[in-house]
Amino acid sequence: MDNHCMAANAGGETGVREPILRMQGVRKTFAGFVAVRDLNLDVERGTIHALIGPNGAGKTTVFNLVTKFHQPTSGRITFNGQDITAKSPSDIARLGMVRSFQISAVFASMSALDNVRVALQRFRGDNFAFWKSDRTLRSLDDRARELLADVGLDDARDRKAAELPYGRRRALELATTLALDPELLLLDEPMAGMGHEDVDRTSALIRRVAKDRTVLMVEHNLSVVADLSDRITVLARGEILSEGTYAQVSKDPAVIEAYVGTDHD
Amino acid sequence: MKDARASFDPVTLAAIAAAAVLLVGAPFVFYPLFLTKVLCYALFACAFNLLLGSCGLLSFGHAAYFGTAAYVAGHAAKVWGLPFEACLALGVMASAALGAVFGYISIRRQGIYFAMITLALAQMIYFLALQLPFTGAEDGLTAIPRGKVLGLFSLDDPLVLYFTTLCLFVGALMLIHRITHSTFGQILRAIRDNEPRAISLGFEANRFKLQAFVLSAALVGLAGANKAIAFKLATLTDVHWSTSGSVILMTLLGGLGTLLGPFVGALVVVTLENYLADSGLPIQAVIGGIFILCILLFRRGIVGEAQGWVETLRRRRAG
Ligand SMILES: Nc1ncnc2c1ncn2[C@@H]1O[C@H](COP(=O)(O)OP(=O)(O)O)[C@@H](O)[C@H]1O
Ligand SMILES: [Mg+2]
Numbered sequence: 086m087d088n089h090c091m092a093a094n095a096g097g098e099t100g101v102r103e104p105i106l107r108m109q110g111v112r113k114t115f116a117g118f119v120a121v122r123d124l125n126l127d128v129e130r131g132t133i134h135a136l137i138g139p140n141g142a143g144k145t146t147v148f149n150l151v152t153k154f155h156q157p158t159s160g161r162i163t164f165n166g167q168d169i170t171a172k173s174p175s176d177i178a179r180l181g182m183v184r185s186f187q188i189s190a191v192f193a194s195m196s197a198l199d200n201v202r203v204a205l206q207r208f209r210g211d212n213f214a215f216w217k218s219d220r221t222l223r224s225l226d227d228r229a230r231e232l233l234a235d236v237g238l239d240d241a242r243d244r245k246a247a248e249l250p251y252g253r254r255r256a257l258e259l260a261t262t263l264a265l266d267p268e269l270l271l272l273d274e275p276m277a278g279m280g281h282e283d284v285d286r287t288s289a290l291i292r293r294v295a296k297d298r299t300v301l302m303v304e305h306n307l308s309v310v311a312d313l314s315d316r317i318t319v320l321a322r323g324e325i326l327s328e329g330t331y332a333q334v335s336k337d338p339a340v341i342e343a344y345v346g347t348d349h350d
Numbered sequence: 351m352k353d354a355r356a357s358f359d360p361v362t363l364a365a366i367a368a369a370a371v372l373l374v375g376a377p378f379v380f381y382p383l384f385l386t387k388v389l390c391y392a393l394f395a396c397a398f399n400l401l402l403g404s405c406g407l408l409s410f411g412h413a414a415y416f417g418t419a420a421y422v423a424g425h426a427a428k429v430w431g432l433p434f435e436a437c438l439a440l441g442v443m444a445s446a447a448l449g450a451v452f453g454y455i456s457i458r459r460q461g462i463y464f465a466m467i468t469l470a471l472a473q474m475i476y477f478l479a480l481q482l483p484f485t486g487a488e489d490g491l492t493a494i495p496r497g498k499v500l501g502l503f504s505l506d507d508p509l510v511l512y513f514t515t516l517c518l519f520v521g522a523l524m525l526i527h528r529i530t531h532s533t534f535g536q537i538l539r540a541i542r543d544n545e546p547r548a549i550s551l552g553f554e555a556n557r558f559k560l561q562a563f564v565l566s567a568a569l570v571g572l573a574g575a576n577k578a579i580a581f582k583l584a585t586l587t588d589v590h591w592s593t594s595g596s597v598i599l600m601t602l603l604g605g606l607g608t609l610l611g612p613f614v615g616a617l618v619v620v621t622l623e624n625y626l627a628d629s630g631l632p633i634q635a636v637i638g639g640i641f642i643l644c645i646l647l648f649r650r651g652i653v654g655e656a657q658g659w660v661e662t663l664r665r666r667r668a669g
Contacts, residue, residue: 186546
């Protein structure tokens with residue numbers, strides 16, 4: 086397996102061993118129901134870290150907390166050593182942490198190319214320029230095409246996102262996320278609904294893009310998880326059941342028990 | 351590389367040319383004053399549609415910006431004796447400022463909550479208009495002098511009034527087209543399609559929506575100010591909730607999110623109001639009935655359906 090240990094640029098002023106993402110005692114309750122229970126989670130820089138667990142374990146909630154779509158009930162979250170507990174979701178993206186969604190999230194009325202291009206607009210200073218023609222955005226087309234080609238969508242450039250089959254919409258979402266060149270990539274079930282071929286391509290793509298960034302990924306496909314991840318955290322009922330490499334985690338009796346009779350694939 | 355004007359296909363160009371001929375020829379066949387009214391309400395509806403069509407925000411209080419601009423422009427012309435252009439500018443600025451405040455308050459809410467808050471805020475303006483000394487309460491501002499356009503041509507000439515209004519209308523329509531086809535418009539569209547996704551890419555959705563809200567309010571203000579000068583009148587009707595409802599009706603009737611839809615909707619509604627005014631029939635009920643019928647027959651509005659037919663024809667010819 087690839088060894089994704091510490092990237093060359095790791096740490097900076099914050100020290101080499103600093104995890105890129107750290108959750109400390111993070112709890113989230115929904116009307117009294119504890120979805121995430123005092124979670125402590127470190128994601129090391131330069132790794133592919135998988136978050137697995139049965140449905141309802143709180144995996145998506147963890148993503149929502151980290152990206153600030155949900156405000157934690159208590160606890161602290163740091164990204165690159167910076168406390169982000171009080172940031173807004175759009176701030177999070179600007180800091181270099183970009184997520185994908187469990188339910189495919191694309192801009193339905195826009196073409197595949199425009200979906201990626203709108204993400205690339207983030208780097209421009211004319212986002213509020215209502216007097217400036219969108220034809221000036223054509224300078225982004227080449228980069229957008231490259232990103233689409235990376236996920237195998239070069240033939241679907243001009244098709245409306247709404248018309249694409251589910252698996253290809255997921256690929257489009259991934260291309261849009263990668264357009265922002267995030268330091269930390271959060272992928273919520275990136276391969277759900279994909280055919281065999283797409284799964285293989287997406288696996289290869291994730292491995293490739295993870296060369297110079299960190300990936301935190303929720304995925305039900307355990308062979309993909311085994312193949313890609315450097316580290317795995319197993320979540321159940323909002324708590325960490327087990328953590329380690331695939332070899333360690335898959336032998337853990339608590340994990341085996343939690344997975345018996347649940348609907349993983 | 352595509353032609354720079356590729357977004358205008360021949361059918362659209364033909365439609366624009368036909369519209370130009372009709373708009374220039376119309377005042378020699380119909381009453382210019384009636385046509386001026388149509389244009390004022392058409393601009394109102396187009397500016398409202400800017401918010402609904404490109405942002406998905408259904409405001410139920412757009413009469414507030416229409417009426418505020420009408421009162422401000424009327425006051426500036428009648429009491430301060432300012433020239434026509436300055437009156438329009440003041441009206442636009444007043445509604446833009448009001449839009450910035452009301453937009454800031456309402457933009458955080460979604461769907462029906464957004465509609466309710468915009469309605470509540472607009473009702474506040476209605477009561478202010480009823481109470482404040484300079485609005486003339488129930489009588490409104492009457493006998494507003496029209497003045498001259500560019501200081502040269504008297505707007506009391508119906509043809510001058512019509513063509514001035516037409517220029518403002520066309521200019522505003524071009525601006526709306528540019529806004530929806532701008533770098534800003536692209537992000538607005540992304541937010542309308544999927545707001546959480548746009549936020550997760552780092553776009554502060556509320557700031558974009560607020561700018562769209564202010565632009566919409568400002569253009570509605572232009573319609574309101576123009577209307578006050580053209581009809582020498584600013585009254586409580588301009589800020590009444592039924593005017594907010596009427597503009598929604600025009601937009602849906604003509605076709606949501608199409609550039610010409612609100613214009614067609616305004617034409618139909620204003621024409622009906624005009625003809626029904628002397629008939630003794632309950633106007634609101636008749637228009638409401640027609641509205642329901644239209645929604646049942648052509649769901650995408652008049653222009654939306656027409657575009658659908660053209661599209662089908664084109665496909666049949668291609669395939
Ligand atoms: N917005 C919410 N409101 C109420 N309950 C929620 C909300 N989001 C998640 N939950 C609950 O929290 C638990 C964890 O959900 P989720 O994080 O989606 O699980 P997973 O992604 O691991 O399948 C579930 O029981 C779910 O019903
Ligand atoms: Mg989930």
